[in-house]
Every structure is written in C-alpha cells, then in structure tokens.
Amino acid sequence: MMIVSQQSHNAISWAQDYDTRVNPTLMTRLLHEAIPVLQWTGWRVTEVEEGCCITELPLNHATTNQHGTHQAALLSLSADYTGGLALATLLRGVPFAGVHPCNEDNSAALWLAAMDVRYKCPSTGHVTATCKISEETAQMVRQRYFAGKRVLVTLPVIFRSNNEVVAEAEMKYFAQPSIQLKPTREKPAINPLFKHKLKASARMIAGLRATADENFVRLDNAHEKHAAGPHGELLAKRLQGILPHLQQTVAARTKHIDQTLLSIPNLQQVVLMGAGLDMRPFRLCHKLGRPTFFEVDLPEMLEERTRVISQLQDRPVVQRRMVGADFKCDDLAKVLLQHPDFNPHLPTAVVYEGCSMYFTEQENREILTLLSQLLQHPESRLWSDMVTPDVVDGTTQVQEIAAFVDGMEQLGEKFVFGCNDAAGFLADCGYRRAQVTTAQDYLESRDPTYSAYRFVVAEK
Ligand SMILES: C[S@@+](CC[C@H](N)C(=O)[O-])C[C@H]1O[C@@H](n2cnc3c(N)ncnc32)[C@H](O)[C@@H]1O
Numbered sequence: 001m002m003i004v005s006q007q008s009h010n011a012i013s014w015a016q017d018y019d020t021r022v023n024p025t026l027m028t029r030l031l032h033e034a035i036p037v038l039q040w041t042g043w044r045v046t047e048v049e050e051g052c053c054i055t056e057l058p059l060n061h062a063t064t065n066q067h068g069t070h071q072a073a074l075l076s077l078s079a080d081y082t083g084g085l086a087l088a089t090l091l092r093g094v095p096f097a098g099v100h101p102c103n104e105d106n107s108a109a110l111w112l113a114a115m116d117v118r119y120k121c122p123s124t125g126h127v128t129a130t131c132k133i134s135e136e137t138a139q140m141v142r143q144r145y146f147a148g149k150r151v152l153v154t155l156p157v158i159f160r161s162n163n164e165v166v167a168e169a170e171m172k173y174f175a176q177p178s179i180q181l182k183p184t185r186e187k188p189a190i191n192p193l194f195k196h197k198l199k200a201s202a203r204m205i206a207g208l209r210a211t212a213d214e215n216f217v218r219l220d221n222a223h224e225k226h227a228a229g230p231h232g233e234l235l236a237k238r239l240q241g242i243l244p245h246l247q248q249t250v251a252a253r254t255k256h257i258d259q260t261l262l263s264i265p266n267l268q269q270v271v272l273m274g275a276g277l278d279m280r281p282f283r284l285c286h287k288l289g290r291p292t293f294f295e296v297d298l299p300e301m302l303e304e305r306t307r308v309i310s311q312l313q314d315r316p317v318v319q320r321r322m323v324g325a326d327f328k329c330d331d332l333a334k335v336l337l338q339h340p341d342f343n344p345h346l347p348t349a350v351v352y353e354g355c356s357m358y359f360t361e362q363e364n365r366e367i368l369t370l371l372s373q374l375l376q377h378p379e380s381r382l383w384s385d386m387v388t389p390d391v392v393d394g395t396t397q398v399q400e401i402a403a404f405v406d407g408m409e410q411l412g413e414k415f416v417f418g419c420n421d422a423a424g425f426l427a428d429c430g431y432r433r434a435q436v437t438t439a440q441d442y443l444e445s446r447d448p449t450y451s452a453y454r455f456v457v458a459e460k
Contacts (some may be wrong), residue, residue, distance in 0.1 A: 051133040053086035069122035083171035086131035104178040123161035150176040202276030207236030212251040227277035243404035268346035274355040292319040299324035333373040344376040352384040372430035375460040389418035431458035
C-alpha cells in the first residue's frame, strides 16, 4: 500500500489508491480478518468508488432470525462497515488503524459514535447496503482531516432487498489522524481511544502469561488472569493463533527476568520500566526479600494498573511506588533520582521488558543511557529484551513472525527497533559486560524462530 502523509492527499491517484488500499476484494479480506463476525455472516464489499461503498449481507443460516428474515442487529453491523468504508475512500492513501497495516504516525482512527436505523419491512433476500456521500460532505471531510482536525460526520446508508428499501440508517462517525489521540504535554487530557490502545497491549501480554505452561514457569495465574481480563485473553489467543511461539517467548522472558532478579545479592530495588500489568511484585516480593518496586509507566496506564490491582484478591503487602513518566520526553534518571524513596547506591534491577521494540533506535539510546545512571551499586543490573532487525524491517524469513508483526501493527503497536548487536548497543549507552541470550538457547529449542528474540543483562 502506498501511504501518503496527512497533508498530501493528491499525492496518489484514485486508481492507485483503489488498487492498493480500498478495492472490494482487499477490503472484504481485511475486514473479515479484523471482525470475524463479518466473515461468519458472509458479508462482503461489492463495489467501492470515491465517496461510495456498496456491500452485501446474504440471507443465510447465520444471518437470519426465527422468521427466516435478517436479524435486525446485523443490518446495523453492515451499516457500520459500509458507511465506514465509504468514509475511508475519501482519505486517499491513509491506512485505517485496526484494519490496514499502519502506525500512529500515518494512520487514521475511525470510530462509530452513534447510529439511527429505521427498519421498514422484513428482508427476504440478500440485502444490499449503499452509502453514497455527497460532494459537499466529502469536501468538508477532506478539508478537516487533511488540516489535522477531527471529522464528525453523519452518513446515510440505504438497505435494499428484492428491489425494495428495507431499512435506512444514519451513521455518525468520527475520524482523525491517530497521532492526535496521543496525549501531549500541552494537551494531557487523554482520549479514550488512546487509553484503550494502551491497555490492549499490556492486557495481551498478561493474557499470554495467564495461560503459560506451569511446568515451565511458575506464575500466579489467578493474578495474571485477572490483569488480562477477557480482553487480554482474547487478544492473546488471537496473536498466539498467528505466532504460535508467542506464549513460550513471553514465558521465557518472564522466567529469565525472575532468575536475573533472584541472582542479585541483597536486591533492594526493582524498577519496572513500562510496568503495564506485570504482577511480578506480588508474585516475587517474598522470594526477593521484599525489595521496593518502582513501577514506571504513562500515567494513563498506571490508572489502569491501580484499578486492576485494587481488585486483586489475596494480594501480599508489597513496597510499591508508581511513577508516572513518558519515556519519550521525560528525563527518566531525574524522575527516579529525585524520588524520595529511590537510592541509586542500593543493589537495583532495572527491567525494560517488552518495550525496546516500540521505540526508535534514538529513543532507545536516550532511554537506556538515562537508565544507566540508576545503577550505581556494583551488583545492580539492567535487563532488556530486543528483537533482531529482520523482525522489524520486513526481511524475516519466518512467515509467522511477519504475520505477528503485522498483527501488532494493526493493534497500533508497530515494532520499530531491532538490533543484531545488543551488547554493542548497550556499550554505547554506558553499560558493560552485557550477556546476551537468545530465546532459542534459553528454551533449548531446535526452532530457529526463537533466535530472533534476545534477552540481555548488563551492568554499568
Ligand atoms: C507491551 S507493554 C509491556 C508491559 C510489561 N512490561 C509486561 O511485560 O507485561 C509496553 C508498556 O510500555 C508502556 N509505554 C508505552 N509507551 C510509553 C511511553 N512513551 N512512556 C512510558 N511507558 C510507555 C505501555 O503503557 C505498556 O505498559
């Protein structure tokens, strides 16, 4: 797919855009993958033009009710994606988050805000849904979107069956560049969609831990299950379906970190960078001799962490400090060094787990360099994971890895950093004696797929 920047709408032709981004065959496939119920019903996109979309909801066993006519809510479902795709055709070259492979810098977020469906008569044949957007509305949508403004628009969808209008809907959507959903220093008021996305990946990882093989790593699955919730378990299952190695990979990293922490004599402090929904403090506090845990994450994630932890049953008393910070713009060393309870001269472990792949090389360099200042005791250690560059740049020969990275991209969690020489990279960031272990070696597996994922432990 050719992707254009938010400003350059006319950079590609409609014909090119149709071929690579919104043609009926491609959109039917992408929407079936993203919303399995559409596939289950046999719903498909039949025609797409700029500002227009026509779809078909067949009359079949899956779509009908006890009267043998369409289940009313399925017409609404069809309306949602018919109107949504018509709207998408207006934004040439812009991938849609959750559907097209993309990242938050180049994609649009599109959500249904409200709908009003009037059912006129039962449909007794396949139902065609048509959304045609007037030129005036189309211009308004494009002008606002490409000026970087939020679009709120109501679109008509007409349903026909056997040449009769069976229902009419008014669908209200909003669309905006995904990047704007991110909070900034100037506009910290956070968008619910950004919060949703943020929680999704942390829940997914908790979901993978919740179902880990107990013989391999002993986790308190009840805590992890609670942290994941049904959303995390669902996402974990979906991604595990794409990359069957995923669960074992997360289990391996969990065990490797646990062992690293347990190996540090008289460990006093554990800094969990991007703590997400990691329940390690409750699981390990006794075994580790009750260190203080510093849980660093975006304030919005810490809100969710607080909610989840407040509902945990039988949770041991743990010395925990939550520290809100944005790795991309805060001075992490300063944030922790100024914390009244943090002391860099005590034996400390800094765990940078499941994070490096989401930040650019330069961002990782800055983050890791700042973190090195926290390790001023000779026994202190940094733990980090890293993937190899081929995972990120699309040259991996392992099809499942490529599909998984695409899946993460569709979740809005694009991998952007990989490194072949983890020890060298950490040396540049002020660390020494980096020990690198591939997940393949750690798992003693013959499967080379695991070699693309590495654990590194280093000291300052
Ligand atoms: C994939 S999750 C990993 C969570 C946890 N380490 C685990 O393994 O369960 C990545 C975490 O990084 C956090 N994160 C993402 N961007 C961040 C940023 N700019 N600053 C701070 N934390 C961030 C997310 O909120 C999330 O909790």
